[in-house]
Amino acid sequence: MEVLDNRSGRDARLLGLVVVVALAVLLVLAQFRFPTAERTAGLPTQGPLDRLTARSTYEELAASVANVVQRASSSVVILQIDPVVEPVAAPASGRSGRTAPPAEPAPAAPPRLVPAIRATRDLAIVHLPPGFAVAGGQGLTGVEVVSTDPSREVAVVRFAPPSEAPTTMAGGLLGFSGFSYVAVIEAALGGPTARPAFVGRVDMVSDDRFATQVMVPGGTPSIPTGALVFTLDGRFIGLSLPLAGVGSALVPARSLEPLLLPPPAETKIEEGAPAAGRKGTGRGGTP
Amino acid sequence: MIPTRDVRGRELGGPDPLDRRLGTASPSPLTWLLSLLRTRSALGLAPSLTPAVIFLPLGALLGPGGLDLLSPRVLGRLDMAVTIALAVLGVLVGTALGRQIRTAYRLLIAASLESAVTTVAVTGATVYFVRATGLPLDAPVVAFALALGLCASASSATSADPDSEPVAAVATRVADLDDVLPIVLATVAFAVLPPVSASAGWMFALAPIAIGLAVGTIGWLLFERAESAAERVVFVLGALALAGGAAAYVRVSPLAVGLVAGLFWTVAPGRADRIVQDDLKRVQHPLVVLLLVTAGALWTPSAASLWLLAPYLLFRLAGKVVGAWATAGFLEVRAGDLAAFLMSPGVLAVAFALNFRQMLPPAAGETLVSTVAAGTAAFELFALAVVPHWRRRRQ
Numbered sequence: 001m002e003v004l005d006n007r008s009g010r011d012a013r014l015l016g017l018v019v020v021v022a023l024a025v026l027l028v029l030a031q032f033r034f035p036t037a038e039r040t041a042g043l044p045t046q047g048p049l050d051r052l053t054a055r056s057t058y059e060e061l062a063a064s065v066a067n068v069v070q071r072a073s074s075s076v077v078i079l080q081i082d083p084v085v086e087p088v089a090a091p092a093s094g095r096s097g098r099t100a101p102p103a104e105p106a107p108a109a110p111p112r113l114v115p116a117i118r119a120t121r122d123l124a125i126v127h128l129p130p131g132f133a134v135a136g137g138q139g140l141t142g143v144e145v146v147s148t149d150p151s152r153e154v155a156v157v158r159f160a161p162p163s164e165a166p167t168t169m170a171g172g173l174l175g176f177s178g179f180s181y182v183a184v185i186e187a188a189l190g191g192p193t194a195r196p197a198f199v200g201r202v203d204m205v206s207d208d209r210f211a212t213q214v215m216v217p218g219g220t221p222s223i224p225t226g227a228l229v230f231t232l233d234g235r236f237i238g239l240s241l242p243l244a245g246v247g248s249a250l251v252p253a254r255s256l257e258p259l260l261l262p263p264p265a266e267t268k269i270e271e272g273a274p275a276a277g278r279k280g281t282g283r284g285g286t287p
Numbered sequence: 288m289i290p291t292r293d294v295r296g297r298e299l300g301g302p303d304p305l306d307r308r309l310g311t312a313s314p315s316p317l318t319w320l321l322s323l324l325r326t327r328s329a330l331g332l333a334p335s336l337t338p339a340v341i342f343l344p345l346g347a348l349l350g351p352g353g354l355d356l357l358s359p360r361v362l363g364r365l366d367m368a369v370t371i372a373l374a375v376l377g378v379l380v381g382t383a384l385g386r387q388i389r390t391a392y393r394l395l396i397a398a399s400l401e402s403a404v405t406t407v408a409v410t411g412a413t414v415y416f417v418r419a420t421g422l423p424l425d426a427p428v429v430a431f432a433l434a435l436g437l438c439a440s441a442s443s444a445t446s447a448d449p450d451s452e453p454v455a456a457v458a459t460r461v462a463d464l465d466d467v468l469p470i471v472l473a474t475v476a477f478a479v480l481p482p483v484s485a486s487a488g489w490m491f492a493l494a495p496i497a498i499g500l501a502v503g504t505i506g507w508l509l510f511e512r513a514e515s516a517a518e519r520v521v522f523v524l525g526a527l528a529l530a531g532g533a534a535a536y537v538r539v540s541p542l543a544v545g546l547v548a549g550l551f552w553t554v555a556p557g558r559a560d561r562i563v564q565d566d567l568k569r570v571q572h573p574l575v576v577l578l579l580v581t582a583g584a585l586w587t588p589s590a591a592s593l594w595l596l597a598p599y600l601l602f603r604l605a606g607k608v609v610g611a612w613a614t615a616g617f618l619e620v621r622a623g624d625l626a627a628f629l630m631s632p633g634v635l636a637v638a639f640a641l642n643f644r645q646m647l648p649p650a651a652g653e654t655l656v657s658t659v660a661a662g663t664a665a666f667e668l669f670a671l672a673v674v675p676h677w678r679r680r681r682q
């Protein structure tokens with residue numbers, strides 16, 4: 001009987017110890033704030049019998065595209081690019097001594113929001129058209145331009161990484177053969193958005209600027225330059241960049257990753273050089 | 288002595304009671320390690336000591352974060368097989384419930400109480416922790432915390448040989464029956480909590496019952512009329528595939544559907560439950576491996592899942608101890624012994640997590656699976672390494 005009492009006493013002590021330790025540790029840990037406080041909106045859950053009702057294929061496509069945004073949101077950041085204002089030259093005096101009338105300033109293009117694909121935890125690659133400069137990032141801090149490459153019209157941007165950041169580029173697709181629906185990710189005020197696009201025939205084209213062949217979708221262009229293209233199961237196909245003669249091409253992850261490497265010392269890419277037809281071996285000029 | 292057919296097949300991760308009876312003395316650590324490497328055990332074709340400790344890390348190694356042999360596309364293809372495996376587990380829980388509900392009503396109440404205490408402890412701690420730390424979740428906090436609590440409530444008592452001592456036998460049966468309440472609670476909770484709309488709530492609650500009864504009726508009508516063993520196996524596997532497929536199609540819990548079907552087969556006249564159990568012996572271990580490897584492959588070491596491990600580990604431990612203390616007197620066993628045996632979560636914790644992953648938004652589901660998979664591996668190791676010494680020292 002005494003043994004049983006001793007055991008009950010031990011059980012009570014064990015109970016008290018475990019509960020007190022659990023509560024104490026929880027209270028201590030609760031004093032810390034989670035590193036990121038970004039909350040993302042969840043997708044609406046379907047009703048249990050919704051799938052039994054007749055649905056159009058477009059609804060399934062819409063659900064797939066919404067799912068891609070959810071999956072790819074950690075691999076995409078939204079940057080703001082502003083037009084670069086050229087300094088207006090001082091009016092020159094003519095031989096007659098009269099001052100020339102001031103030149104009308106060119107209308108400035110409005111700032112744009114563009115999607116950038118994250119290559120590492122703190123680096124992203126974005127399409128940077130001529131005459132624009134990266135001005136900041138949506139919900140990002142410490143945004144700085146690491147390098148720009150006018151020939152390829154891309155820029156590598158560094159930013160303070162959120163805690164849950166991918167360490168590599170979002171699952172790149174090794175080969176995309178076309179004739180399928182894809183999700184075209186663009187920028188919106190609240191974050192990345194996506195729309196479906198059907199890509200038919202895709203031709204692989206060699207471009208001296210990139211290490212591997214780039215993909216040129218056939219037909220009327222439906223993918224804007226600068227957009228990110230993902231498969232419907234969330235794998236990265238490529239970044240849409242301008243390509244002389246055909247409009248734009250999808251540059252795959254394998255061709256984008258070398259842009260992150262430091263440029264060879266002997267390589268110098270001239271500012272304002274033609275976009276296509278030149279050999280690009282690394283990052284180009286500085287911001 | 289518990290009749291062999293009345294003991295569930297230790298599908299929760301441990302050796303079958305029959306295997307243990309036929310087995311020899313406890314192996315040395317080296318023998319045990321070597322046995323893990325043998326083909327049949329490693330492939331899950333025969334029971335091994337703690338499958339979760341082996342197959343969860345294996346899944347993580349093969350998954351997208353490791354060798355990428357189980358890529359996201361492959362895991363997507365496996366979703367259907369996982370759903371059917373969940374339905375099979377539900378059937379096993381249902382048949383165990385159907386057999387013990389008449390003779391072990393007190394055990395069911397005690398097991399449910401123990402399970403409820405753990406659920407409340409982990410749910411409450413998680414809600415407080417998430418709100419206090421501002422941890423981002425893309426699901427309602429209460430629904431997510433409840434899912435974590437229900438995962439924590441599962442026990443398998445695999446650290447014990449059911450025949451070794453009376454408390455082990457009681458703990459084994461408690462562990463078998465404490466899975467019933469989480470399945471019922473999950474069905475009800477997901478019917479009333481957001482993000483389910485109010486109009487669809489009653490459908491969420493009734494659909495598993497309706498599907499389970501339909502599958503149960505179909506199986507009951509077919510199984511005993513089979514003209515050969517092969518035909519019977521086809522009927523059984525077809526009924527289970529129907530249960531899993533229908534549950535997946537209408538997005539309700541396959542565990543609940545399987546529970547209702549298993550309960551129906553046990554309560555209905557005839558031998559349907561024994562037929563199902565006999566045929567399931569051929570597939571239950573591979574299905575356990577499938578669930579564990581899938582959960583391991585889905586494990587992503589995010590900051591959120593690591594943070595959630597704190598309330599999960601601490602309050603599952605506290606909940607099991609408090610639950611054992613609350614029910615030990617009722618079951619006439621020592622609270623410390625009962626808590627020690629219930630410490631191992633087994634495969635059902637992982638099964639619950641995979642089930643909730645199908646119901647929650649994607650990111651929250653992945654966080655839940657990651658937390659529960661890591662927690663399960665930790666508790667299995669704890670049960671393996673610490674609990675036996677703890678009990679021995681106490682004795």
